[in-house]
Amino acid sequence: MNVSRTQPPAAGCRRQFLAAGAIGVTAGWVLQAGHSRADEPVPKTAAIELIPATGSCSRVNYKSSLNGVLSTPDSQQQSVLTVVGSSQFEFDQLQQGGAAGELEGLRLSRRYRSAAVTTRVGRSHETSTVLPAATSLMHVCGSEGQLVQLSPEVRLTRSQLDLLQFPCDPAGALGLLPRRQLASADEKWNCDPWVFPLLAGMDAAISQSVTGSIQRITEQEATISFACRGSGVVTGSATDVSLTGTLQFDRKAGLIRRFEAVLNETRSAGPVSPGLKVQADISWTQDPVEPDSQLSALIPAGLPESGRLLLTLVTPWRLVLLHDRRWHVFQETADLVILRMLTNGALTAQCNLAAAPQMPAGRFTEEGKFLSEIEQKISPWKGAIVDSKVESDRQGWRVHHVRAEAEVQPAAAAAALASAKGTSTAGQAAGVNATAEKRSLQTIVWHYYLCTARTGEQFSMVFSHAAEDAADFSGVPEQFLSRM
Numbered sequence: 001m002n003v004s005r006t007q008p009p010a011a012g013c014r015r016q017f018l019a020a021g022a023i024g025v026t027a028g029w030v031l032q033a034g035h036s037r038a039d040e041p042v043p044k045t046a047a048i049e050l051i052p053a054t055g056s057c058s059r060v061n062y063k064s065s066l067n068g069v070l071s072t073p074d075s076q077q078q079s080v081l082t083v084v085g086s087s088q089f090e091f092d093q094l095q096q097g098g099a100a101g102e103l104e105g106l107r108l109s110r111r112y113r114s115a116a117v118t119t120r121v122g123r124s125h126e127t128s129t130v131l132p133a134a135t136s137l138m139h140v141c142g143s144e145g146q147l148v149q150l151s152p153e154v155r156l157t158r159s160q161l162d163l164l165q166f167p168c169d170p171a172g173a174l175g176l177l178p179r180r181q182l183a184s185a186d187e188k189w190n191c192d193p194w195v196f197p198l199l200a201g202m203d204a205a206i207s208q209s210v211t212g213s214i215q216r217i218t219e220q221e222a223t224i225s226f227a228c229r230g231s232g233v234v235t236g237s238a239t240d241v242s243l244t245g246t247l248q249f250d251r252k253a254g255l256i257r258r259f260e261a262v263l264n265e266t267r268s269a270g271p272v273s274p275g276l277k278v279q280a281d282i283s284w285t286q287d288p289v290e291p292d293s294q295l296s297a298l299i300p301a302g303l304p305e306s307g308r309l310l311l312t313l314v315t316p317w318r319l320v321l322l323h324d325r326r327w328h329v330f331q332e333t334a335d336l337v338i339l340r341m342l343t344n345g346a347l348t349a350q351c352n353l354a355a356a357p358q359m360p361a362g363r364f365t366e367e368g369k370f371l372s373e374i375e376q377k378i379s380p381w382k383g384a385i386v387d388s389k390v391e392s393d394r395q396g397w398r399v400h401h402v403r404a405e406a407e408v409q410p411a412a413a414a415a416a417l418a419s420a421k422g423t424s425t426a427g428q429a430a431g432v433n434a435t436a437e438k439r440s441l442q443t444i445v446w447h448y449y450l451c452t453a454r455t456g457e458q459f460s461m462v463f464s465h466a467a468e469d470a471a472d473f474s475g476v477p478e479q480f481l482s483r484m
Contacts, residue, residue: 057291068278085119106142145194172199205232237270271347272328349465356458364452381406443467
């Protein structure tokens with residue numbers, strides 16, 4: 001399902017259906033009221049100011065469970081399968097910068113002691129993702145309503161990044177606190193616009209309502225209830241989310257000690273994720289700890305430069321590549337990896353990666369044979385080859401690049417995209433922009449790359465996109481090819 005474009009989120013911070021992105025921070029509150037015993041309720045008529053603290057270190061234990069169904073289109077039918085999942089995280093975190101209670105400029109260091117998500121779809125298809133020990137240290141930056149996560153030691157993979165973007169992380173919970181003085185304990189408040197999308201794992205919210213209220217408050221502890229509801233976009237899919245729960249704040253320690261919430265989500269099938277109707281029960285606890293030397297090491301004040309944010313793609317073969325965070329793994333088999341690129345929530349390009357026929361050392365597939373295969377693949381759309389060139393030695397690779405184009409009806413373009421599952425040397429693919437169906441004709445562009453190593457190993461990369469998305473696609477193949 002194509003979804004209309006929305007305002008762009010920060011670079012590369014999106015989650016899959018079992019993982020949403022956020023960073024934990026601690027909060028301290030100062031209560032301006034009369035003197036009372038620690039266990040006595042504060043008078044409801046007393047003015048209350050809740051001020052988050054900064055610079056503290058804490059340990060978070062997080063767990064969630066998920067139940068529901070997912071739906072995937074299969075030809076003319078829709079397959080509906082049960083989905084059950086669980087996640088568990090334990091990490092220490094230290095706030096190193098940023099104003100209290102604000103996302104912009106936030107700087108955190110986090111060290112994971114454990115991080116794992118397990119999912120079972122249907123009766124038997126089970127997957128598990130665990131964060132390797134080598135990637136346990138994370139730097140986190142708040143920017144444009146999102147959180148950018150970066151390992152200072154190794155490059156993350158797409159699945160590792162998605163793993164670390166879980167819903168209702170303490171950074172989002174911090175935003176549930178009121179940013180102004182309350183006239184009394186009975187007063188309700190609204191939250192900043194970034195809070196709900198971050199808690200729910202949305203790339204952007206189209207509409208939302210987020211309210212908080214005090215259930216009970218003493219000199220020692222405050223209990224807050226919250227109710228959130230809204231609609232928006234997640235990795236190009238339309239979604240409706242409700243989130244309700246409570247948090248308990250230890251005023252003496254300056255921490256949210258306990259957080260409990262129920263999240264309900266109904267999501268349409270999109271370019272990189274299936275349709276969903278799920279409920280997640282989420283809880284976490286937090287306790288103060290002393291920071292270790294890893295957490296105390298200062299992180300840069302500014303946002304990381306784009307080259308440091310590239311992700312690693314490890315294929316089923318011996319090929320390893322780097323790509324930016326707009327790319328998501330759509331399908332992976334022993335023979336084929338399909339990636340899809342989202343720009344501002346819309347599908348703008350696709351990449352098919354496959355192993356090509358093995359050749360003797362120093363040999364390669366003849367140019368004429370490669371061109372003939374491409375002509376056959378683009379013939380259903382009456383496509384034509386417009387350019388062909390060879391680089392004999394690109395950092396040890398022989399690279400044959402062929403550009404082809406076709407003028408197609410929107411229905412034909414969509415069919416080309418859906419059928420992009422070939423595993424031949426040339427492969428096949430066609431990209432469709434989310435706005436393409438509004439146009440009578442569309443130019444589809446294919447970039448075929450046959451890459452041959454000196455060993456005779458060969459790999460094909462097939463990029464496809466609408467001509468109108470050329471600006472968003474610019475430089476993408478070079479990024480893949482430059483660091484194979």
